[in-house]
Amino acid sequence: MKHCFLKKRQFILALFLCLFALESFGQTVTIEPLCRANGSVKLASVKRVVDGDTVYFQDGRKVRLVGVNTPELDHKHGLHEPFAMEATLYLKSLIGKEVYWQSALNDRDRYGRKLYYLFDKDRISIASRLLSAGLGYRIAIPPNTKYQDCLIQSERKARNAHHGLWRAPHNWQPKAGFTKVSVTITSITRNRGGWWLETNQDLVINLPRLISELWSEQDVYSLKNKRIEARGWQHQRNSQSKRFKSWVLIVKHPNDLLDVSSDA
Incomplete structure (x- = not known):
């Protein structure tokens, strides 16, 4: 049963990535991440992906990506925000079993999570990839603003192409x-x-x-x-x-x- 479940998850992930690639091709828009690691990076093993912007390392560290906020997964009721599942699956495809990281200046949030800049095997910013795909919003929280300039460009690519989250209007809603x-x-x-x-x-x-x-x-x-x-x-x-x-x-x-x- 567990083996079948894993196969199903792998199929869903592959299907999502395929559809995402086809959509990008159909719009003749090339999604290119703009942010590369600046400075030294460290390598860590990944235990699991929680959602589109949070992961667990094998050593127990819970890590929140800096510079991007992705839609929320509702783990309790399954009432996910739009594109929350897509962001999570995309992050899983980017990270795999290992990820490179840099610590932010302020490296811990109020929930005790470590605040890191994460990079894939090519030293490309994972936040930049998520933003370029329209699966998250750029956010700036001082003093952790190291890659803001290129993250702005990454988000602009998705916005101009109406990818993902940028398909819908952003009307104000009374929601926490x-x-x-x-x-x-x-x-x-x-x-x-x-x-x-x-x-x-x-x-x-x-x-x-x-x-x-x-x-x-x-x-x-x-x-x-x-x-x-x-x-x-x-x-x-x-x-x-x-x-x-x-x-x-x-x-x-x-x-x-x-x-x-x-x-x-």
Whole structure:
């Protein structure tokens, strides 16, 4: 029974990769990863892939890829986000049994996972491959921004070709977790919590005080009445006061808050 199950999984993976290749060919778009390892890398054995951006090493380390966020797998109920399974299968095909890695400057997240840049056998960034395939979103969280420039290019390739996640519009939804939205800034204030950019939705964007120096005052105020694109993790406020927006989206880097008014 176990042997049959493994064969079925291998068949599904092969089918996905085949369909993905055919789709890319049909659109005459060449998906090329742009990020190569800069500096020395170490080799590790992989125990298993958890989802599109998380793996376990054989030595027990749980590793979160830096620079990319992929759709969530619902391991409990099977209600996966769109392209979550595709991202997971693609990551499995890229990694195999071994992977090269570099530690990020801040190498551990609040869940205890190690934060690494991962590379395939050709020293190509796995985050870059996922982004080029449209199976994840680029994200910048200081100080772990080493490969941001080329990751931006990788994502742009998929976006321009409407691959994967870029087939659907990114309308704001009142849902906790990672999000990418296009909204209009209606008012801007600043206090000890940082910058607060209210939007035309039930959403306020927060640029936290500890990293607010990444934005100049002029740049922030210039966003008023502008259509912007923002990405990060959002949560619902505990306060039910009607004076405040119900949802807060935290943005931690200028790459993740862009004026897109001219694109409209």
